[in-house]
Amino acid sequence: MNDKFNIVSHEFDQPEIPTQLESRQWDLAIVGNPDSDERSVVARDYAVAHSKNNLLLRYENNTIYVNNELVTRGRLQTLVESAKSVLIEATALACPELLILLKALTTRGIREISFLYLAPLEYRRNLKGNLSEHRDFDLSVNCRYKSVHGFMTDLTDTPVGQAIFFLGFEKSRLGQAFEQEETLREWQKYAVFGVPGYEPGWENDALANNVHHLAANSFEVRYVAAASAASSYKLLNDLRKADKTARPIVICPLGTKPHTIGAALFLIEHNEGQEATLLYDHPNKSTGRSSEVRRWHLYDVTW
């Protein structure tokens, strides 16, 4: 059986709005709060300018807010149902928000969904001195793994299955997952790295910062281009199909945004009956953010 979603990727290696995107129009844009991040301000402005309507979405403490008002999932569906084409500004939206949106859009039969993502020029890394010092003195507050309504499962009560981790360069996130969800140690585990990275060498940080967990917890390692939503989506479907015993799947998207988009599409496709569920730690937006734009990515998704 073919995979549900068809993903066409467009990539523009420039900080300015690409001419090919100037003529694009959507019925509805859904944007996140850009905060002070220049990159997501540029993305938000583009999304708003190129759609007839727009909604500001925020997910906080298991609660959805649209234009700063609390809404239920049912109300969210009503708000989006009249659109035929929707642009999701994914630079500022995180995984739970993408999932909630995709759920609402697919439930209402909206079949033209685009994701915009602006890749950063360089991530702000608190690098002082050498890398190992940085790794020893990261003082950011850890974030707990907390379920998202609709994509949750009680892992203590779930049969052993496949756990697929998309990894970025933060050191503690994977460790925290295993500390919090000890039962995952018994699962079949995959670590997915963004290779090739956005920039040569960025993947080294991700590998270096996670390597001791990989060794200690017997991971299988997979590489998917950092900017490819389609490849991460395909990888997940391939892993699922390869498992003839149809065990449960847990997806932990801690890697690049395009990987998260692919993971979100997979979760939407296979979440019925809780075949695939999410493991996510809701990081603070400020950590590891960058400001300037390096490259534009647009992913057109149809189904």
Next chain:
Amino acid sequence: MNNLGQAFVRNRTEEFGLDLWGTYVLPPYYEALGLNEVGKSVVLEGGRGSGKTALLRYVSYNSQFSSNRNDIPNSAFKNIGLYLKADTQYFSAYSGGDIDERKWQDIFEHSLCLALTEQVVGALTTLNCSVDRKAKYGQLEKLDLGGAVGGYSNENIPSELEKFEKWIRLRRQELSRWFRNVESNHLPELFSLREFLGAIIQEVRSNLTYMKDSIFAVYIDEYENLLDYQQRFLNSLIKGGEPPLIFHVAMKPNGMRTRQTIGTEAIQEVADFRKLSLDILLEPEFELFSAELFFFRLVRAGLPEGLVPINSETLQDESKINDRLTNKSYRGRLISEINRILPGLKYGEIATIILADSVLSTRLKKLIGDGIRQQSSRLAADKFIDKEYPEASIVCAALLHQSTKTADEVLSQFENLKNGRPSNFKDGDWVHHFLVGSILLVYFPYRQRACPLYAGFSAFRSLSKTNVRHFVELCNLATTGLRTASEFADFSVSIDTQAEAALRVSRLFKNEVAGCGDFGNRLLAIVNVMGKLYRLSQGKPAQSEPERTHFCVINAAVTDEAERVLSEAVKWSVFFIQDESKVKGVRYESNEYVLNPIFAPFFGISYNKGRKLEMPGPQAEAMLTGTVQDYTNLLKTYERAWATSEDEQLTLGLED
């Protein structure tokens, strides 16, 4: 072929599943817990790896009624344990949306009710898991479960056990389905835990003669993971618990954030619950327990029982615990056999190795020479080194840097010792006070050479404190060379292999700290800064404050934010609290916080509790809540304060 090297691979209870029958070594304190007797709630507190989860799984029906258990004694029916683990990521989802906290509490209660009802059914089906068991116990057809709880639902609830189990599963799926579209206006039917579960238990007790006097004991593991309202709800169950339904919880230290119930009252220790600390209970007998566990694991991996000084069945027999504790010849054989396999060196033997090793003895000579030079003495370094007196020779490296002693004095005491006259090396306890510090000082620059002080069963025990997981991992990395039973009689792990294993385990568990709770990154930074501070202190040639591994805060208490970080550090066993805070005269002095000894090999420091570091309030504040720059400044401050007058620079050299 069995591979004995695999004996210690699994170091977490989670890896053994819910049924621990046949794999659980009863801890020496088991009877003291009185879990089989109590009609009152117990709060089990224990740091990481202290055995909380294993204990709870052992007392739960999955183990007690295990299909692997041949004869189930009547005593196993006295308390029927129902086990639930509070998964943070799952239960944290019980909040938000358009639903207020009061309603979420009902939903949480409902979820708990379904899970525990499923556990009661599980206890019945596990007990009656075979034809023989059914013949002996059975009578399940007498149960009318639907009739017992029918009044709580608008639905027709099946009465027969198998169908009832399916019905409960459907209710759980219904709740899961609701979570896919959380909205207050189409909530499923919610059950009251005490009423619903109480009715089920009543039905079971009334109809199954073998359970007529049973008490159902609920064990909630990782209570600290629950949201505040969820803790309050469980506190209410603790307060209102009475036979036949009692609630117990297990948690890390400082895991109970609130003592409030959902009513106006709070729960009180003693009146409402007994608090038991597994670390405190385990500490006095950790030597015995860890040695027993060591051989038990080897037997489980295939080593014939005749080759080891334990009997697996005895270790699992509640009635034999006292024998294990009191039989001196058993203890003697056990300890002597584990010392054969994991031999350690006496301090004097390590001193001899240092004198015989070209690199280490050169380093010693340099330390001694530097000390003599500082005193402007013209004595030769060789005069302070005598292979017949290795311990005293090593200690000279420190003594000659101490401003209170002259080189002539030290030499004269050394001569006294050699000539059998009274000498401060012995009578003045110089060797006693300074030997460990001086050995570490000699090894200080050579991080690639793990110090033999970290080798041996006794060292492994000290490094683990009461952490079973740490001990098992030390054994795992040390015994990788063991393959078959035929090798066992002559098998002994070399000192170097053990010391290297200690270093690797130390690094492994240090790295793990980053994942410890909300402040994991911060706690790792604190381990690093304190480890480096103690390394600086222990790297001072004079050894004026030997074996410093703990601190207290003096003069001013730290802020609430810093207290929170400290509390987390204790919760995750980064620090252990020893003496309570006090006011000495007019001076404030906080609790004493000891760095977890498992980190000692990584930093090349002592794992003993030596002299205390007194940190003024502002410095402690910086250590607990500061920025990276504050950390650098703190280390520099101490580096300057402890600087030696000699040329030798203290090099931390601690990169991974």
